[in-house]
Amino acid sequence: MPVSGKRTQSALVETTPKRLLSHLLTFKNAVRLPIIIWQALFFIAPLMFMVAMSFFIVRNYRMTEAFEMKNWLKMMGRDYFWDSYGLTIGLATLATLVVMTVAFPAAYTLAFKVSENTRRWAVFLLIIPFFTSYLVRIFSWYVILAESGVINAMLGYIGLGPYIMLNTKFGTIVGYxxxxxxxxxxxxxxxxxxxxxSLVEAAHNLGCRPWRTVFRIVLPLARTGLIIAAVFCFILSFGDFVSPYYLGGSKPPTLPILIVDTVKSGQQWPRAAVVAVVMMVTLFIVAFGGIAAAYRRRVR
Amino acid sequence: MKTKGSILTHKPSRRQVLAYGGATMLSTPFISRAWAAPVEINMLAWYGHGEPDIVSEFEAANNVKFKPKYYAGGDNMLGLIAQSPPGTYDVILSDGEFVQQLNAAGYIEELNAADYPFDDMLYGDFQKFPGHWKDGKLYSMMVRFGHLGVSYNKNAISAEEAMSYSCFWKPEVKGKVGHFDWHLPSLGMMSLYDGNGAGLWDLSGSQWKKVQATTLSLRPQVGGYFDYGGTFNSLKNGEMQAMCGIGDWITGVLEKDGAPVGSVVPKEGGIQWTESYCIGKGSEKAEIVKKFIQYMLSPAGQVKSAKMAAYPGFAITKSGRAKLIEVDRKEAKRTGQIDGMANDPITLVKEGRIHYRNIPVQQSLEDWNDFWSEYKNA
Structure with missing residues (x-):
């Protein structure tokens, strides 16, 4: 449809940089609004409530609003809390190191050594485990890790074992x-x-050995993604209840198990909230530290 | 040959009208019965009590539908009730030792003792079960019970060894002793092992310290702390060869499946778990719930309870026991529910070898819980 010259001129006059900016700002805000509302309703508000709840008290199995330090003093003063805390951080760190190390050769192969099509299929196959319930996947390890399970049966053929794998920290790591x-x-x-x-190829052409290329070229260039992967691994392991309970035998309990124990015994939701707040703070520190490291400028 | 006519144009004869009308009138009660939505009964109970093997017959006969909410442990039960509005639960299955707390908090209705078969009870003590009565008023009706002691794998521990809690410390089962993850039964057993007998829940400061030391000395033997599913699995696959805090309510199910496990009441004594039904305060379905409790105390209900798929229990009525012997003598024999058997649960109670599970008297539940968390982390 033809536009008259007068109308075009008027539209141009209206579209001054200032107006355009304000228009963009409004549009941007409109786009951002749902995520802001979502985060406020389902993340910030519950988080605030959890923090507030950690100061409540329980009377006759019923939570009562209060502002008392009792729960904090009680939990912070208990050795078993700090033991659980240390254990949870330790296991999550170990899981992150093991997973990152085991995953890297597979990822490297998929990224550099196979065709685009194979990579696509491999990624699809890696998504498939998420189709089934995590709990079901964990229970299936019972059959494999039990003393009379598949692994010990196979080791038995060559005169080894049986080894105890269930209800151990090894079991927990397998679950993570x-x-x-x-x-x-x-x-x-x-x-x-x-x-x-081309950067990898350039390194090779200049005589850089394969291992050196990985450490000097590949790893620094993939730093952001690798650190984000490690952060995800730590966060998921740190907060997992299922593996340490069902494969680790709750021996000794990690923080998520401590939360369940605390709620189960005497309905101490406020004390469980203390544990949860400590976990959240820890994860915030790890996540912010990780992201800062991921996006830190490279210093030569 | 009859010609086909439209159903709309066909004119029925007087005889046909009478026949169809009569049939409709006669079938009306069934139609309305079938079409009427079943009354929902909200149940709060341990797992298994609202499952079809227990309630389906009652549901069909009374056009009701149970909506169970399951808990594990008395603390958990009290918490769930405390956080729900009055009238949420119509029927509550409580552990015997928690009834007094339910009553003190005003969560349950008074029952009419005349509605229930007290005369039929196997043991006089059960008629006035601790905590079920207050000021001569009945608040809860005992329906089943069971015993906790040493649960063990028969290939790892002999029957003689199992007759003492000391078998948990046997070097051969190091790392293979499991705990049911609830402080009350396990610590109760440690208290019995320490020789506290009938006073196992009423511990002085020094006795409590000794129980803690005894429990901590068991820690190197412990292979894990498990919920119902975990306890069941670890005994079944042989990962755990002795289990503290349980009894036939778990090994009974496995034993029936052919697993080489069993439970005994050791010489130091055993603990009785007791399950009782209460009517939730403010329930609008008190009448039908009363009928359900009566059903569970009937011989048929007692047999269902004794053979519950989730976990078996002992019958508490004479007629219930007689019916169990009649319909499943093998199970009655396996569980000692035949008069004259050495392991007859009633005989064990009468001999003083069984102590009713209770909550700590001189310490708070919180103290015991705290120690349990410490123990798990030791």
Whole structure:
């Protein structure tokens, strides 16, 4: 449809940079609004409530609004809380190191050594475990890790074992890996696949050995994605209840188990909230630290 | 040959009208019965009590539908009630030792003792079960019970060894002793092992310290702390060869499946778990709930309870026991529910070898809970 010259001129006059900016700002805000509302309703408000709840008290199994430090003093003063805290951080860190190490060769292969089509299929296959319930996947390990299970039966043929794997920290790590390994491989693969290959080739052409190329070129270039993958792995492991309970035998309990124990015994939701707040603060520190490291400018 | 006519144009004869009309009138009660929506009964109970093997017959006969909410442990039950508006639960299955707390908090209705078969009870003590009566008023009706002691794998621990809690410390089962993850039964057993007998819940400061030390000395033997499913699995696959805090309510199910496990009441004594029904305060379905409790105390209900798929229990009425012997003598024999058997649960209670599970008297539940968390982390 033809537009008259007068109308075009008027539209141009109206579209001054200032107006355009304000228009954009309004549009941007409108786009942002749903996520802001969502976060406020389902993250910030519950978080604030959880913090407030940690100061409530329980009387006759009923939570009563109050502002008392009792729960904080009680939980912070207990050795078992700090033992659980140390154990949870330790196990999550170990799981992150193991998962990142195990995932890297697989991701490297998928990113550099296979065709685009194979990579696509591999990523699809890595997503498939998430189709089934995590709890079901954990229970299936019972059959594999039990003393009379598949692994010990196979080791038995060569005169080894049986080894106790269930209800141990090893069991817990296996569970954490079940939860996080596919996700970490996907994140690492996507991160490595985005590296400019000409830089890798240039390193090779200049005589850089393969291992050196990985450490000097590949890893620094994929740093952001790799750190994000590690942060995800830590967060998921740190907050997992299922693996340490069902494969680790709750021996000793991690913080998520301590939360359940605290709620189960005497309905101490406020004390459980104390544990949860400590977990949240820890995860905030790890996440912010991780993201800061991921996006930190490279210093030569 | 009859010609086909439209159903709309066909004119029925007087005989047909009478026949159809009569049939409709006669079938009306069934139609309305079938079409009427079943009355929902909200149940708060341990797992299994609202499952079809227990309630389906009653549901069909009374056009009701149970909506169970399951809990694990008395604390958990009290918490769920405390956080729900009055009248949420129509029928509450409580552990015997928690009834007094339910009553003190005003969560349950008074029952009419005349509605229930007290004369039929197997043991006089059950008629006036502790905490179920207050000021001569009945608040809860006991329906089943069971015993807790040493649960063990018969390939790892002999029957003689199982007759003492000391078998938990046997070097051969190091790392293979499990705990049901609830402080009350496990610590109660440790108290019995310490020789506290009937005073197992009423511990002085020094006795409580000794119980803690005894429990901590068991820690190196412990392979894990489990919920119902975990306890069940670990005994079944042999990961755990002795279990503290349970009894036939778990090993009974496995034993029936052929697993080499069993439970005994050791010489130091055992603990009785007791389950009782209460009517929730403010329930509008008190009448039908009363009928359900009566049903569970009937011989048929007692057999269902004794053979519950989730976990078996002992019958509490004479007629219930007689019916169990009649319909499943093997199960009655396995559980000692035949007069004259050495492991007859009633005989064990009468001999003083069984102590009713209770809450700590001189310490608070919180103290015991705290220690349990410490123990798990030790």
């Amino acid at each position: 890996m079940t939860l996080t390994l596919p996700l970490v491989i996907i994140l690492q693969t996507l991160s490595l696949a985005n590296i400019d290959r």
